[in-house]
Amino acid sequence: MGNLGASPMSLGMSLGEGANKNKGRGRSSSLVTVTEVGGDDGDQVVDRLGVGVNENANWVNAPGAWLIHPVIILLGKVLVDAIPNMTASYSWTIVNLGYVMASYTMFHSVTGVPFESSQPSGGAYDDLTLWEQIDAGAQYTPAKKWLTSVPILLFLISTHYVKYDPRLFFINFAACVFVLFPKLPALHRLRFHFTPLENKPVASNGVTPNPSRPGSPHPPGLRMSTLDPIMESRKA
Amino acid sequence: MNTTTTADPSPVLPLIGVLTSTLVKVQNGFHSIPGSPILIRYIKSSYQNDPYRSLLELFLVVFALRTIFSRRTRGEGQSRNFVELTEKEIDELVDDWQPMPLVDGPTTKFEHTILPSLPVISGPASHKPKLAATGKTVLNLASPNWVGLLEDERIKEVAIGTLRGYGLSPCGPPGFYGTLDVHTQLENDIARFLGIDSVIVYSQSFSTITSVIPAFAKRGDVVVADKSVNFAIQKGLQISRCTVKWYEHNDMADLERQLKAVEKEAKRKGGPLKRRFIVSEGVFENNGAMIDLAKVVELKKKYKFRLILDESYSFGMVGKHGKGVTEVFGVPATEIDLLVGSMAVGLNAGGGFCAGMEHVTHHQRINGAAFVFSAAMPGLLATTASAAINIMQTSPQIYSQLAENIRTFRQGLAKLEGVTIYIPSNHQSALIHVYMLSPPESIELEERLLQDVVDDALGQGVLICRAARLRGQEVFEPAPSLKIMISAAFTKKETEKMANTVRNSLTKVLGSKSSVKVRKLRRISANASLLCKQRSDDDRLWQERMFSNTRPDSGSAYCSIPLAPGPLLRDFRLVHDLCFCYLLTIIILSVCLLSSPGQPSLSAADTCCTHDDPVIHFRRSIMVFSWLALFRLLFPFIFSIQL
Numbered sequence: 001m002g003n004l005g006a007s008p009m010s011l012g013m014s015l016g017e018g019a020n021k022n023k024g025r026g027r028s029s030s031l032v033t034v035t036e037v038g039g040d041d042g043d044q045v046v047d048r049l050g051v052g053v054n055e056n057a058n059w060v061n062a063p064g065a066w067l068i069h070p071v072i073i074l075l076g077k078v079l080v081d082a083i084p085n086m087t088a089s090y091s092w093t094i095v096n097l098g099y100v101m102a103s104y105t106m107f108h109s110v111t112g113v114p115f116e117s118s119q120p121s122g123g124a125y126d127d128l129t130l131w132e133q134i135d136a137g138a139q140y141t142p143a144k145k146w147l148t149s150v151p152i153l154l155f156l157i158s159t160h161y162v163k164y165d166p167r168l169f170f171i172n173f174a175a176c177v178f179v180l181f182p183k184l185p186a187l188h189r190l191r192f193h194f195t196p197l198e199n200k201p202v203a204s205n206g207v208t209p210n211p212s213r214p215g216s217p218h219p220p221g222l223r224m225s226t227l228d229p230i231m232e233s234r235k236a
Numbered sequence: 237m238n239t240t241t242t243a244d245p246s247p248v249l250p251l252i253g254v255l256t257s258t259l260v261k262v263q264n265g266f267h268s269i270p271g272s273p274i275l276i277r278y279i280k281s282s283y284q285n286d287p288y289r290s291l292l293e294l295f296l297v298v299f300a301l302r303t304i305f306s307r308r309t310r311g312e313g314q315s316r317n318f319v320e321l322t323e324k325e326i327d328e329l330v331d332d333w334q335p336m337p338l339v340d341g342p343t344t345k346f347e348h349t350i351l352p353s354l355p356v357i358s359g360p361a362s363h364k365p366k367l368a369a370t371g372k373t374v375l376n377l378a379s380p381n382w383v384g385l386l387e388d389e390r391i392k393e394v395a396i397g398t399l400r401g402y403g404l405s406p407c408g409p410p411g412f413y414g415t416l417d418v419h420t421q422l423e424n425d426i427a428r429f430l431g432i433d434s435v436i437v438y439s440q441s442f443s444t445i446t447s448v449i450p451a452f453a454k455r456g457d458v459v460v461a462d463k464s465v466n467f468a469i470q471k472g473l474q475i476s477r478c479t480v481k482w483y484e485h486n487d488m489a490d491l492e493r494q495l496k497a498v499e500k501e502a503k504r505k506g507g508p509l510k511r512r513f514i515v516s517e518g519v520f521e522n523n524g525a526m527i528d529l530a531k532v533v534e535l536k537k538k539y540k541f542r543l544i545l546d547e548s549y550s551f552g553m554v555g556k557h558g559k560g561v562t563e564v565f566g567v568p569a570t571e572i573d574l575l576v577g578s579m580a581v582g583l584n585a586g587g588g589f590c591a592g593m594e595h596v597t598h599h600q601r602i603n604g605a606a607f608v609f610s611a612a613m614p615g616l617l618a619t620t621a622s623a624a625i626n627i628m629q630t631s632p633q634i635y636s637q638l639a640e641n642i643r644t645f646r647q648g649l650a651k652l653e654g655v656t657i658y659i660p661s662n663h664q665s666a667l668i669h670v671y672m673l674s675p676p677e678s679i680e681l682e683e684r685l686l687q688d689v690v691d692d693a694l695g696q697g698v699l700i701c702r703a704a705r706l707r708g709q710e711v712f713e714p715a716p717s718l719k720i721m722i723s724a725a726f727t728k729k730e731t732e733k734m735a736n737t738v739r740n741s742l743t744k745v746l747g748s749k750s751s752v753k754v755r756k757l758r759r760i761s762a763n764a765s766l767l768c769k770q771r772s773d774d775d776r777l778w779q780e781r782m783f784s785n786t787r788p789d790s791g792s793a794y795c796s797i798p799l800a801p802g803p804l805l806r807d808f809r810l811v812h813d814l815c816f817c818y819l820l821t822i823i824i825l826s827v828c829l830l831s832s833p834g835q836p837s838l839s840a841a842d843t844c845c846t847h848d849d850p851v852i853h854f855r856r857s858i859m860v861f862s863w864l865a866l867f868r869l870l871f872p873f874i875f876s877i878q879l
C-alpha cells in the first residue's frame with residue numbers, strides 16, 4: 001500500500017522549523033527548504049544496483065579522467081593567454097572561473113543518466129547529479145578526493161598569480177567555495193529550495209491525503225471498522 | 237631567572253642544544269627536497285602582510301588534507317553485512333537448497349470448510365452446465381457470458397476449422413515467428429468495430445493492462461487513478477514505478493481536485509514536462525459501477541492528461557452493439573488515448589487488446605512486456621474473437637435481450653435493495669455486485685454469510701459466486717460481495733426465476749427486514765456522511781489555500797512531450813544549456829577585450845569618447861544584453877531544426 005505511489009521525494013524537512021517531517025497541515029514559514037532526493041526505498045535501490053556498474057559515473061575512476069583536469073586547465077590557460085592584452089592575473093581568474101563553472105555544470109547541475117535507453121535503470125538516477133552517482137554514493141573515494149583537491153589547488157595557484165589583488169582574490173575564493181559546497185558529504189542528495197514549498201504534504205507523498213477509505217462503495221459509513229465518524233457519533 | 241640557570245643549568249642547556257641541532261637538521265632536510273624553494277617562496281609571497289587571507293588559504297589547504305586523509309565510506313549496495321562467497325560455497329548452498337511448494341493449499345479454516353462444497357461441472361461450460369456430483373442442470377450466473385456465445389455452434393465451428401488449419405498455437409512471441417494472419421485480422425476487426433486507428437492484441441487478458449501502463453508511464457510520471465480499479469491495473473501501476481494519486485471512486489469533483497493539484501505541482505517545480513495519465517475502468521470489475529466518461533474526457537482535455545481506460549468488462553457488455561462505454565456515452569473511441577479491452581470476458585475467446593493511435597500501438601510492439609515476452613495466442617482464439625465481433629455487429633437484438641434480462645433481474649432484487657443488500661452496480665451493467673448492508677464485524681464472517689447464500693442458491697439450481705479477492709494485496713481493501721453475471725442466453729422467464737431464487741437465498745441468510753442495528757446504523761451513517769462531506773470540504777479548502785501561490789508561466793507545451801520515453805529532450809536541454817554557457821563566456825571575454833585599455837576602438841562611438849565614459853559603458857552593456865537575449869531566443873529554434 002505504501003510502495004504504490006511512493007515518490008522520489010519522500011523525506012521532507014524544513015530548516016526553519018527543525019526536523020519537522022510533517023504530513024499534516026504544518027506550513028513552512030522558512031525561506032530555505034531542504035529536501036532529500038533519490039529515496040532509499042527498495043524499488044529505487046534495486047533499480048540503481050540492478051544495472052550493475054553505472055557507466056555514467058564509472059569513467060571518473062579512469063586514469064585518463066584524472067589527467068584530463070590539469071590538461072584542460074593548461075589548455076584553457078594557453079587559450080586565454082592568446083587573447084591580446086591579457087594580464088596574468090585576469091587570465092588565471094578566467095581559467096579558475098571557467099573550470100569552476102564547467103565542473104559545477106558537469107558534476108552538480110546536470111542530473112540523471114543521458115543514455116537511459118542503453119542502461120535500463122528505470123529512471124532511478126533521474127534526480128541524482130553525477131557527483132552523487134560516483135562510486136554508488138560512497139564518500140572519500142579516490143576519485144572524489146582528487147576532484148575536491150583540483151579546484152583548491154587551482155585556486156591556490158591562481159590567487160598566487162593574481163598577486164593578491166583583494167578584488168580578484170575574493171572572486172576566486174568565492175568561486176572555489178561555491179564549487180566545494182556541493183561536494184560536502186553532509187550535503188549528499190540534499191536540495192535547497194529558496195521558495196517555500198507550501199503544498200509539500202500533498203506533493204511529497206504521491207498519494208492522496210486520506211487513503212484509508214475502502215475502495216468499494218459501501219453506502220458511506222456503514223463499515224464500522226473503517227470509518228471514524230461513526231464511532232465518534234456513537235460515543236456522543 | 238639567573239638563580240634558576242645557575243642553580244640547575246645541566247638539564248636545560250643540552251636540551252636547547254638538541255633542539256637547535258634538530259631544527260637545523262630538519263631545515264637542511266627540507267631544503268634538500270626538490271621544489272622546496274618554490275614552496276618557501278610561495279608561502280613568503282602569499283603572506284603579503286595580510287593574515288586573514290592567509291588564514292583562508294590555510295583553511296582550504298587543511299580542508300583538502302582532511303578530505304584526502306579521510307577514510308572511504310560505504311556506498312549503496314556495499315553494506316557492512318555483505319559477505320562475499322567463494323564459488324565452492326555458492327555451489328554448496330545451491331546443492332543444499334530445498335524448494336518449497338509453490339502453493340500450500342488452503343490455508344485458512346474457512347477455505348478448508350468450503351473446499352469440498354465447491355461445485356464441479358461436467359462437460360463444457362455453458363449457461364446451463366451440468367453438475368458433476370449430482371448430474372443436475374443448473375443456471376449459470378457465475379461466468380461472464382453477456383452475449384451468450386459460450387456454447388454458440390457458429391463459434392464452435394470456427395474454432396474447429398482454425399484448429400485443423402493452424403494447429404493449436406504458435407510457440408513464439410508475436411515478434412518472433414508468433415504472429416499469424418488471423419492475429420492481424422483480429423486487430424483489424426476490433427479496430428474497425430471500435431472505429432479506432434489501430435489495435436494491438438495481447439495473448440492474456442490480465443497482463444494486457446499490467447503491461448500497457450508500464451509501457452508508457454515511468455518513474456516520475458504522474459498517474460491519477462480511481463480508488464476502485466481492478467487488481468491488474470494496481471499491479472501495472474506498481475510495476476511502472478510512477479507517482480500515483482488516487483481519487484475517490486467515480487467522484488468527479490475529487491478527480492478534478494487531483495488533476496488541479498498535479499498541474500499546480502508541475503508548474504511550481506518546473507523542469508521537463510512529465511507524462512500524465514488518468515486511469516479508470518469502463519465498468520468496474522470490483523463493483524459493476526460505470527465511469528462518467530463524458531465528464532472524464534472533458535477533464536482530461538481541460539488539464540491535458542491522457543486517458544487509459546480499461547474496458548475489460550464493459551467491452552462486449554454495454555452499448556447498442558456492445559462497443560463499450562464509448563458507445564453508451566456517444567464519445568468517439570478515438571478520444572480515449574489508450575483503450576484496453578478483453579476478448580476473454582466479453583467475446584468468450586481469450587486475450588486482451590489495446591486500441592489507440594497508430595504510434596501508440598506501434599510503441600507497444602517492442603515496449604509492451606507481455607507482448608514481447610509471452611507466446612502469441614492460439615489462432616483459434618483469434619478467429620473465434622473475430623467471429624464473435626461479427627455476431628455482435630450483425631445481431632443487435634442480443635443486446636436488447638441482455639438489457640431486458642438485467643432489468644428483470646434487478647427488479648427481482650429491488651425489494652431487498654436498501655433493506656439487507658446494497659448494489660452499487662450500474663443499471664446497464666450485466667456484472668452485478670451484491671454487498672451486505674449491515675456487515676458483521678469481521679470480513680471472514682461476512683464472507684461466510686455470503687458463501688451460505690451461494691450454497692443455498694446452488695441447492696435451488698442457480699450457480700452464483702462470491703467475488704474472489706486477494707486479501708492483503710489490494711491497495712484499498714474491497715468489501716466482500718456476491719458477483720452475479722447476467723447473460724442474454726437466458727429467457728425472461730428463466731431470469732425471473734433466477735432472481736427469485738437469489739432473493740430467497742438472500743432473505744433466508746440475511747433476513748427480510750433491516751435489523752434494529754441496521755436502522756440505528758443508518759441513522760448514524762446519515763450523520764457520518766454529513767461529517768464526511770464536511771471533512772472533504774475542509775480538505776478542498778485547505779488544498780486551495782495551499783495551492784494559492786500560482787506562477788504565470790508555460791503550460792501549453794503538451795504536444796511536444798514525446799510519448800515514448802527517450803533521452804532526446806533531456807539531451808537537447810543539456811546541449812542547449814552548455815552552448816548558452818559557452819556563449820556567455822565568449823561574450824564576457826569580448827567585453828573584457830573591448831574594455832581593456834590600449835585596445836583600438838571598434839565602434840564609432842568610441843572614436844570621440846574616452847573609455848571611462850559611463851555612457852559608453854551603458855551602451856556596451858545594453859548591446860551585450862541584447863545579444864544575449866537574441867541568442868537565448870534563437871538557440872531552441874536552431875536546435876529544433878537540426879533535430
